[in-house]
Amino acid sequence: MTTTMVTITTTEWRELAACRDSEPSLFFPIGSTGPAIDQIAAAKEICLGCSVAEDCLQYALESNQESGVWGGYAEDERRRLRKRWLAERRRRAG
Numbered sequence: 001m002t003t004t005m006v007t008i009t010t011t012e013w014r015e016l017a018a019c020r021d022s023e024p025s026l027f028f029p030i031g032s033t034g035p036a037i038d039q040i041a042a043a044k045e046i047c048l049g050c051s052v053a054e055d056c057l058q059y060a061l062e063s064n065q066e067s068g069v070w071g072g073y074a075e076d077e078r079r080r081l082r083k084r085w086l087a088e089r090r091r092r093a094g
């Protein structure tokens, strides 16, 4: 049996993004209150069905994307996640 390994580079995952044809304001709402709450929820719903969510989140963490929803995480959630991610990276580097 042959196993095919698919390597997704930082640009290739964007081609498979579930949000490609979505309204950008869902993923980059202004603020985090009022209508932005519904926009963020709608964006996260799209992320749930996205096959490249892990690549998207990894990219956002590595490039320190401060705005918008990436990989199913809103700005405040991703800030907390990035702190843990950086701590884990420092720990691994020794």
Ligand code: SF4
Pocket: 017, 018, 019, 020, 027, 043, 046, 047, 048, 050, 051, 052, 053, 054, 056, 057, 069, 070, 071, 072
């Ligand atoms: S995880 Fe969400 S923001 Fe990232 S590519 Fe997929 S749909 Fe877009």
